[in-house]
Amino acid sequence: MAYSEKVIDHYSNPKNVGTLDKASKNVGTGLVGAPECGDVMRLQIEVDDATGIIKDAKFKTFGCGSAIASSSLATEWLKGKSIDVAATIDNMDIVEELNLPPVKIHCSVLAEDAIKAAINDYRKKNGLEELVFEEKGVH
Amino acid sequence: MLKLPVYLDNNATTPMDPRVLETMIPYFTEHFGNAASRNHPFGWEAEEAVDYAREQVAKLIGADPKEIIFTSGATEGDNLGIKGVYEMYAQKGNHIITANTEHKAVLDTCKHIEKSGGEVTYLSVQEDGLIDLKDLEAAIKPTTILIAIMYANNEIGVIQPVKEIAAIAKKHGVLFFTDATQAVGKIPVDVIKDGIDLMTFTGHKMYGPKGIGALYVRRKNPRVKVTAQMDGGGHERGMRSGTLNVPGIVGFGKACELCRLEMDQDTVRISKLRDKLETALLKLDEAYVNGNREHRLPHVSNISFKYVEGEGLLMGFNKNIALSSGSACTSASLEPSYVLKALGLGDDLAHSSLRFGLSRFTTEEQIDYTIEQISTTVLKLREMSPLWEMFKEGIDMNSIEWAHH
Numbered sequence: 001m002a003y004s005e006k007v008i009d010h011y012s013n014p015k016n017v018g019t020l021d022k023a024s025k026n027v028g029t030g031l032v033g034a035p036e037c038g039d040v041m042r043l044q045i046e047v048d049d050a051t052g053i054i055k056d057a058k059f060k061t062f063g064c065g066s067a068i069a070s071s072s073l074a075t076e077w078l079k080g081k082s083i084d085v086a087a088t089i090d091n092m093d094i095v096e097e098l099n100l101p102p103v104k105i106h107c108s109v110l111a112e113d114a115i116k117a118a119i120n121d122y123r124k125k126n127g128l129e130e131l132v133f134e135e136k137g138v139h
Numbered sequence: 140m141l142k143l144p145v146y147l148d149n150n151a152t153t154p155m156d157p158r159v160l161e162t163m164i165p166y167f168t169e170h171f172g173n174a175a176s177r178n179h180p181f182g183w184e185a186e187e188a189v190d191y192a193r194e195q196v197a198k199l200i201g202a203d204p205k206e207i208i209f210t211s212g213a214t215e216g217d218n219l220g221i222k223g224v225y226e227m228y229a230q231k232g233n234h235i236i237t238a239n240t241e242h243k244a245v246l247d248t249c250k251h252i253e254k255s256g257g258e259v260t261y262l263s264v265q266e267d268g269l270i271d272l273k274d275l276e277a278a279i280k281p282t283t284i285l286i287a288i289m290y291a292n293n294e295i296g297v298i299q300p301v302k303e304i305a306a307i308a309k310k311h312g313v314l315f316f317t318d319a320t321q322a323v324g325k326i327p328v329d330v331i332k333d334g335i336d337l338m339t340f341t342g343h344k345m346y347g348p349k350g351i352g353a354l355y356v357r358r359k360n361p362r363v364k365v366t367a368q369m370d371g372g373g374h375e376r377g378m379r380s381g382t383l384n385v386p387g388i389v390g391f392g393k394a395c396e397l398c399r400l401e402m403d404q405d406t407v408r409i410s411k412l413r414d415k416l417e418t419a420l421l422k423l424d425e426a427y428v429n430g431n432r433e434h435r436l437p438h439v440s441n442i443s444f445k446y447v448e449g450e451g452l453l454m455g456f457n458k459n460i461a462l463s464s465g466s467a468c469t470s471a472s473l474e475p476s477y478v479l480k481a482l483g484l485g486d487d488l489a490h491s492s493l494r495f496g497l498s499r500f501t502t503e504e505q506i507d508y509t510i511e512q513i514s515t516t517v518l519k520l521r522e523m524s525p526l527w528e529m530f531k532e533g534i535d536m537n538s539i540e541w542a543h544h
Contacts, residue, residue, distance in 0.1 A: 003454065008454075011451075011454055011455075013522060017522065017523050019528065031525065033541065034541035035485070035486060035487035035490075035526060035536065035541070036473065036485070036486035036487065036541075037448075037486070038448050038449075038486070038490040039448075040525055040526055040541070041525070042525035051413060060523055060525035060528060061523060061524070061525065062446060062447070062448050062524045062525060062526045062527075063448050064450035064451045064454070065450065065451055065453055067163075067448075067451070068451060068523065105509040120461075120471055
């Protein structure tokens with residue numbers, strides 16, 4: 001299986017690997033996937049309360065190169081966005097950016113789930129209503 | 140000077156020994172005759188070459204040359220051996236016993252037989268990959284005509300108790316077929332001493348060419364016959380029609396001879412390298428060898444690195460080191476290895492495994508390089524793994540409710 005250069009780059013030089021303090025009120029944590037599926041992503045965002053802008057984002061992923069790249073890319077895209085705009089990130093954007101083949105599209109879907117889960121976790125902690133996301137069809 | 144990439148996927152295929160290639164070359168453009176051409180020197184030469192190779196092959200496994208049928212490889216041998224017996228002995232019964240860790244070529248052949256009305260029992264294996272002999276004997280019934288258990292497993296290298304299986308088969312008057320693809324040429328295999336009735340193996344796993352293999356079919360005590368699956372000119376005693384692949388056969392014969400003469404010294408050297416690799420990698424935390432370590436091929440190691448995913452791991456060095464995670468045949472799917480699952484491994488460990496297959500051409504320098512690359516990559520990926528972090532914090536991952544997608 002040939003990986004795109006961008007996937008290889010994210011894998012070799014992943015952006016924003018790490019952990020934020022999940023107990024902090026400004027931090028939203030999304031943990032998605034399952035060890036049995038071979039894909040687990042943990043995405044965290046640190047939000048500036050005043051502006052609603054994502055100040056920092058970190059990830060850790062158990063999964064293949066495409067999964068790692070998808071979550072790494074996600075953290076790059078999240079930084080500097082408001083949580084409302086971040087909620088509109090679509091998995092197909094990730095697929096296009098990384099040139100993911102059909103068999104790896106599910107990695108991008110998981111990354112999108114992780115983003116939404118992190119946002120909702122933040123919203124819940126801060127007394128905001130959790131957003132309802134439509135179930136994505138199986139690709 | 141270390142030449143990259145390093146090849147450690149010898150269970151998938153092996154490089155041809157240059158000495159094998161050398162013997163084959165004249166049979167492409169010089170002595171290119173059809174071995175079945177009875178009437179002229181081109182045919183006679185080809186036939187002589189085939190006869191000689193047949194002896195070389197037979198000698199490696201302790202058989203009579205008359206008991207060797209040339210095939211296109213082990214998959215064909217699995218089909219011919221299993222379907223061939225099923226059809227030939229239909230009057231006697233229609234029940235076959237096999238194991239759930241067999242190669243797909245055996246499992247899919249058995250599925251085909253089930254569709255045709257046959258009955259197949261797929262035995263489970265124990266945690267170390269070995270068959271439970273009591274389960275085997277208990278599964279035999281009056282309609283059983285064949286037991287099909289592989290000699291050594293292609294993913295974990297585990298060697299089954301072949302002599303004991305053969306004894307049970309003999310006791311109940313059931314034929315014993317074994318897919319010995321990973322064993323022949325690597326460890327001593329003797330069809331008489333081991334009590335085998337039918338056996339398949341192939342050239343490209345023992346430094347020979349691809350596209351050529353053999354099915355051993357016993358002629359004495361008892362005399363076994365198989366119904367041909369390829370009809371045509373009645374070649375190979377009516378059991379496998381088709382013009383013989385003379386250059387392939389010549390190469391296969393030479394490969395068998397080299398294995399017979401060099402196996403013992405190769406094994407000493409290769410098993411030392413395998414042990415060095417394994418010992419070093421087991422020094423990493425949460426690394427586990429899959430399968431019985433005692434009854435195992437000397438050149439194989441299957442290791443799981445917990446909390447790190449196999450494909451991701453391979454990506455760290457697969458430009459430089461050739462390995463597989465699970466078998467080559469299952470790598471196209473997204474499923475974790477069915478062999479590892481059969482051992483009772485959780486999906487996470489099955490997803491985290493690497494299979495190492497060393498060869499006659501593996502050097503210590505290659506092993507040292509591999510140890511370093513893999514260790515570095517495992518450590519790097521662990522830093523990136525949320526599961527490793529949770530493990531380090533003492534969180535019980537079995538208690539987490541994962542958000543399945």
